[in-house]
Amino acid sequence: MRNIITIIVATAALTAGCSSSGDAAVVEATNSSAVTTATEPATVAAPSTAAETVDAEAVLAELTAAGLPITDSAAVTETNDANNLIGRPGQYTSKVAFADSRVGTPIDQAAPGNEAGGSIEVFADDSDAQARSDYIQQTLKSLGPIAGTEYHYLSGPVLVRVTGELVPSAAADYESAVAGLS
Secondary structure, rough: OOOHEEEEHHHHHHEEEEEEOOOOOOOOOOOOOOOOOOOOOEEOOOOOOOOOOOOOOHHHHHHHHOOEEEEEEEEOOOOOOOOOOOOOOOOOOOOEEEEEOOOOOOOOOOOOOOOOOEEEEEEEOHHHHHHHHHHHHHHHHOOOOOHHHEEEEOOEEEEEEEOOOOOOOHHHHHHHHHHHHO
């Protein structure tokens, strides 16, 4: 029962955490009854220019090429986006969920989320990516430890969300890779 409540609250947080602004904290829904919330500022790389176009699949390829232990992925579409945000004004234009071998959880292809490793969300501009990160972090912080944790790394219009299931030193691998995105 406690696991179901944790999942429901985390799902509500993710669904509610879908647009505006906030503070640096973090997400993660787990099957354990002890879930922690960490406060980490989102790491920001150099801003992008309007002429640049990028999609989540291309970013995933760069992260994989950087040597991250990404074992599987699933594109988020209009039909499987649990947040119903893809393509909406001010929201992500593309998204892909990925599995990290250190987490050991498979991707749910029908409803891809962050629990297996993380996700990559790409926005029309840098400010929308920052607003999404801030809002999610503020929501998680307000919900407290039951909502779990997640690391956020920004590079222009790209938000890479990494599950808090990874220890900080493992998550730092994503921070380095995101900082090196082209």
